[in-house]
Amino acid sequence: MSDILIKFILSAGTLFIMFNIAGLLTWVERKQSAVMQDRIGANRASILGFKAMGMFHALADVMKMLSKEEFIPEGANSFLFNLAPYLSVTFALVGFAAIPIGGELILNGHSIQLQAANLNIALIFIFAAMSMGVYGVVLAGFSSNNNYAFLGGMRGAAQMIAYEITMGAAIMGVIMVFNTLDLQALDVAQGAYMFGGWLPKWGVFVQPIAFFLFLTAATAETKRTPFDLPEGESEIIGYFVEYSGMKFGMFFLADLVETVLVAALMTTLFFGGWQVPYLHADGFYFPWGAHIAMTNLPVVILGVLSFFVKVAFFIWVLMAVRWTLPRFRYDQLMNLGWKILLPISLINIAVTAIVITLLG
C-alpha cells in the first residue's frame, strides 16, 4: 500500500513540477527573447497592482484561450480533430515518468528511487513516447480538412522521422559506454570519475559528438525555430492552423513540455542527471583530498536541485537557440538531417564501439 502511495506522490509531484515549468516557460520565452533583443517584454498584466515582472501574462493567456470559441471546421473528422491535441500533450508528458529527478532517498528505512516509473528500459520508453508525439501532428493535419494543415502535418512527420533516427543513433554511444538502458542506473554510472578523479564521467565528456547531435536532433523534435517548419504559425501555416481556443493552447503547451522533456533528457543522458560533481552518497570527496560528511537527506536535496539547475540551463540554451537562428529551408532541413547528422551519428557509434573494444 505504501509503495503505491509513494509512487502516486512521486508521479503527481513530477507531473505538477513539469507542468508548472512548462507553463512558466511561456513567461521565460517572452522575457528571454525580450532581454536578448534589448526589449522589456510583457509587463502589463497585473492582479491588484502586482505585476510580478509580467508573470501573470501566462494566466491571462490561459483565460483568453479558455474563453475562446472551440471551432471545428466543416468536413473535419471531429473525433480525430479533438483527439490530436490530447495525444500531443499526453505523449509529451508521459516521458517524464521515466526520468529520475533525484537519487536514492532513504526514509524510515525505506529506499525510494526518486523516479516516477522505475523502468529498466526507461530510455526506450521515453523514445517510444516521443515518437508517438508525431501522431498528434499527423492527425491534426489529416483531420482538419485543410490542405495547408495537411501539408504542415506531412512536413512535421517527415521532419520528426528524419531527426528521430539521428536522436536514437546519437544516444547509442551513451548506452554503449554506460551499458544500461535504465536511466537511474545511467545516472549512478555517471557518478564515476576519470583522469585521477578530477573529471566526472558525464555523458558529455565521454560522448561530446553525441551530445551535439542529440542537441540538434532534439531541438528538431520540439518543432521550434530553427526547425519550426511543421508549425510556422505566421508564414508557412502549420498543422494546427484550424485549431482555436485551448486546443491550440494544448499544441502550444505540448511544444513547451517537449522543450522541458528534451532539456531533462539532455541533463540525464549527458550531464549526470542529479549528480553533483564530487558528491557521493555520504558527502563530498574532493579530488584534492578534502571531505565533507553529509547525511542522506541533504545529499538527495542537493541532487534534485542540481537536476533542476541543469534542466533550467538547457531550457535557457534551447530558448537562446530558438531566438537566435532563422528557420531552415526545407531542403536544408532534410540535408542536415539525412546527409550530415545521420552519417556522423553512425560514425560515432562505430568509433565508440572500436574504442570500447580496444580499451577492453
Add this chain to the structure above:
Amino acid sequence: MENTEKRRQELEKYFDAKGPFGLLRVSQMKRAWKQTNRRELNFWENTYLPMLFSGIYLTSKHFFYNVTFHILHLFGLRKDIKGAVTYQYPEMPRPLASRLRTRHRLTKREDGSPRCVACMMCETVCPARCIEITAAEHPDPNIEKYPAEFILDLGKCVYCGFCVEVCPEDAIRMDTGKLEIAEYSRESMIYNKKRLMDE
C-alpha cells in the same frame, strides 16, 4: 567582370550598335544591374557551426549584458545605464526632436489677440486645403485685418509645414509637441481659432 563584358557583347548583338536613336551605344550604357558574385560556401560554413556559434555568442552577449543591468536596477544600482531600449510609450513618451512638425497653434500678441493678419497666404499655399480663414476688419488701422474665424481641419492636414514657412507674421507654428490627435468624429478634428490658440 568578365560576365559583364560578355553580357554587353550579347546585348550589342541584338540591339543597334548605335543605340535606339543613334544617341547611345549599348557599350556606353551605364550598368543597370548589379552583379553580385555568389561564393560557394566552404566546408565549415556548410556545417552551419561557425555562424551558429557566432550568432549564439552575439545574442547571449546582449542577454547577459541586459540581465546584469536589469538585476542591478532591482537593487537601485546603475540606473544611468539602460537594460533595454524600450520607451514605455503612453506613460513615457519618446523625446521629440525640436524641429518635429506637430500640431499647429496660433501665436498671440501681447494683448492675447492672434498675431494673424488674415493675409490668406497659408490658406493659399496649403496643398491639402485644410485651412479656411474668415477675415474681418481690425479696429486698429495699423493692422488692417484679423481672422474672425480660423478653421484648420486636422483630418485633412498633411503636416507639410508650408503654412508655417509661408506666414509673414510668425502667426502659425507647429511646435505644440502634440502628436496624439485622435477623435471619435470628423467634426471634432476640425479646430477653430479658439482651440488653435488655447489648446
